[in-house]
Amino acid sequence: xxxxxxxxxxxxxxxxxxxxxxxxxxxxxxxxxxxxxxxxxxxxxxxxxxxxxxxxxxxxxxxxxxxxxxxxxxxxxxxxxxxxxxxxxxxxxxxxxxxxxxxxxxxxxxxxxxxxxxxxxxxxxxxxxxxx
Amino acid sequence: xxxxxxxxxxxxxxxxxxxxxxxxxxxxxxxxxxxxxxxxxxxxxxxxxxxxxxxxxxxxxxxxxxx
Numbered sequence: 001x002x003x004x005x006x007x008x009x010x011x012x013x014x015x016x017x018x019x020x021x022x023x024x025x026x027x028x029x030x031x032x033x034x035x036x037x038x039x040x041x042x043x044x045x046x047x048x049x050x051x052x053x054x055x056x057x058x059x060x061x062x063x064x065x066x067x068x069x070x071x072x073x074x075x076x077x078x079x080x081x082x083x084x085x086x087x088x089x090x091x092x093x094x095x096x097x098x099x100x101x102x103x104x105x106x107x108x109x110x111x112x113x114x115x116x117x118x119x120x121x122x123x124x125x126x127x128x129x130x131x132x
Numbered sequence: 133x134x135x136x137x138x139x140x141x142x143x144x145x146x147x148x149x150x151x152x153x154x155x156x157x158x159x160x161x162x163x164x165x166x167x168x169x170x171x172x173x174x175x176x177x178x179x180x181x182x183x184x185x186x187x188x189x190x191x192x193x194x195x196x197x198x199x
Binding site (some may be wrong): 032127 | 169173
């Protein structure tokens with residue numbers, strides 16, 4: 001359970017913070033921030049998906065995490081680190097060329113890293129780790 | 133590397149879930165192993181071989197392509 005509860009707590013905290021952020025905005029949500037909000041919700045849903053798949057395993061009498069699931073998360077983290085370097089290089093490139101608030105650009109970079117990690121986890125869960 | 137997990141599991145009348153519980157992994161890992169999508173650690177290979185009453189060499193066939 002110690003591998004499930006923190007995941008759910010963090011996911012709920014992110015949701016509550018996001019909701020608070022939306023409620024505090026007195027000028028409405030611009031398109032870029034709305035897209036970021038949707039991405040945050042998708043990332044949180046992925047967090048819930050992982051938490052509930054772990055819970056399902058525990059209920060079946062299996063471990064919440066095993067060597068394959070750990071390796072998938074680690075491989076996804078390692079590859080997404082390399083990809084995120086290119087994301088940040090791209091953002092630095094855009095910084096002087098596109099008129100966007102710095103906060104939005106930074107948020108896009110951070111969310112981009114999250115999306116890449118989620119996509120890589122899904123990719124490795126589908127493709128497997130033959131060379132692990 | 134390919135393996136005979138599915139064949140030996142059927143021989144000993146074990147479900148994927150039972151084998152997973154015996155060796156301490158998730159059922160998903162057994163599915164991936166049987167499909168050849170994941171190569172296990174030496175410890176897991178040893179545990180699976182023991183659960184299937186076989187040697188590692190009998191369960192995991194190294195250096196050969198999938199039949």
